[in-house]
Amino acid sequence: MKRSITSRLAGFYKRPPEGRLVLLREMGAASVEAFEHLARGGGLPVALADRMSENVLATHALPLSVGLNFLVNGRDVLVPMAVEEPSVVAAASNAAKMVRGAGGFKGEADAPVMTAQIQLDDVPDPASAAARVLEHRERILALGDASIPRMVSRGGGCRDLEARVLDDALGVLVFHVHVDVGDCMGANTVDTVAEAIAPAIHAITGGTMGLRILTNLTLRRRVRVSAEVRDEEVGGAEIAQGIARASRFAELDVFRAVTHNKGFMNGLDAVAVALGQDFRAIEAGAHAFASMSGKYRPLSTWKRAPGGLVGEAELPLAVGTVGGSVNAHPGVRAALELLGVESAAELSVVMASVGLASNLAALRALAGEGIQRGHMRLHERKRELPSVPPAAMTAAREEAT
Structure with a gap:
């Protein structure tokens, strides 16, 4: 699906959800059917869910967001992300903006x-x-x-x-x-x-x-991505040096490497869930690959380069654009339309790029103001929501009192 879109949408977060959909619809980012599904709130009919799994009672929703600013192999992509954790989407989008100035993410995937x-x-x-x-x-x-x-x-x-x-x-x-x-x-x-x-x-x-x-250790189906970012984009040479030192820490220490890789998988998994991929298989393969040398190692690294940083990542990544939930779930189909990839290989490059962006965002926060400041600010938004139990539970409690 070749389209002329941009993922650089200033002020997107300030719009209400319906306003964001209008903007993407005007851009022609997906089909009319896809936007109709999203405008209804997305989700999955219970009757369809009952055919997809066993002992179904209802459906369980996650926020479906879009990661912005991603330039991957010279093409703008809008990245669907489904995740409950605050700051994952914002952080990945912010890091993608930093990388964009130096040409965006570049990647390649092995034959499937x-x-x-x-x-x-x-x-x-x-x-x-x-x-x-x-x-x-x-x-x-x-x-x-x-x-x-x-x-x-x-x-x-x-x-x-x-x-x-x-x-x-x-x-x-x-x-x-x-x-x-x-x-x-x-x-x-x-x-x-x-x-x-x-x-x-x-x-x-x-x-x-x-x-x-x-086996989910798909060594013949790997993806490799890289990115450059200039010192000024991350906040200066001192912050860039801190990012490189934090990355080296993960290479030296297994305790740090685990959390380093969790940060990488934050973004990748969010895309996997939005697109109906087997994120459990992806996680298993990634962590096994990280351990193959006999020592658990980071999936991604950031090193100093003249005037900036170079990031690289490699991992086995088995994903699909046809079959399974991709065909069955209308939300997955809509998300794939938004992304606009033409092959499983292209999808794997995008997903690994989002992982690398998430990793950069986490390291920059750790090397600068610390991970909690922005993360907890976004957590506060959840606390502002009223905690309203389902109507049936409310009625039962009133009856009990």
Whole structure:
């Protein structure tokens, strides 16, 4: 969806929600149907929710906001974000404005290759068994492709097969099948492939069949983003130096790295929730990736450069623009229209850019006035709201008294 929009909307926060929708509608940021859904307050009909999950009673709402000022790979993007925590959207938007002056965020994503595992136990001579299976690699991959014909017709399909001996004495052997899943997140696709090829592998290896399931550590599906920001945009050279020192602290200390990464995921997860992505899988993969060196490390870093800072981030990120909640949830469809991405790869770059913006905002606050001043000011807005129980609860309490 190629559009001519700007994410630099001065004074947007001063407008009431309906005024913000009018502005975005006039800009042509999404379809009439999308704005009609948003104007009704968004949300999900209970009848649809009942088809999406089990034991449904009602729906549970989160604020749906839009992150502003984002320039990603030279394109303005309006970023839908769903999050209950104050300051996440404002902080990410403010950091995006800082980065915008130096050209915005730049990023790239790997091909959308997901991985499933086939576990075997009690395999006699597992190394030899692995070699025998790999001699039949092409035949086995063809079996996998036959199980997902629609994905193959769209250009996806099985790409590789690997073997790993986990325990020679116990005969524990695992095979990884790597599948291009196109613009899907791809969990169901790779699980289908794993179940389809497992019998053929088992017939060669012997032993006891174990799990056939994807891994959320999608090392062949990573995203990398970077950004530059000038000293004056963050408040001067002293603040910039403080940001770099805080980032180095996260590289040296696991206790700090955890919170550093939480700040990065604040923004990324908010976009994931707004767009119906599997944020639990995203979190699991990100934190596993952060630990792969044997020491838990930051997903993003900020280092000094002449006159400013350079930020970089890399993580596995499996997201989709089709399938699952993306197709079922009208709010997710409206949010995707606002974002206007054309592929899962483009979506992953935007999401990682929002993570990097959130990380910069947190480090700048820590290096400057401290994290609490602005954060607690926004918290106060929630306390200004009246605490009104649902009508049914009110009636029950009146009856009880």
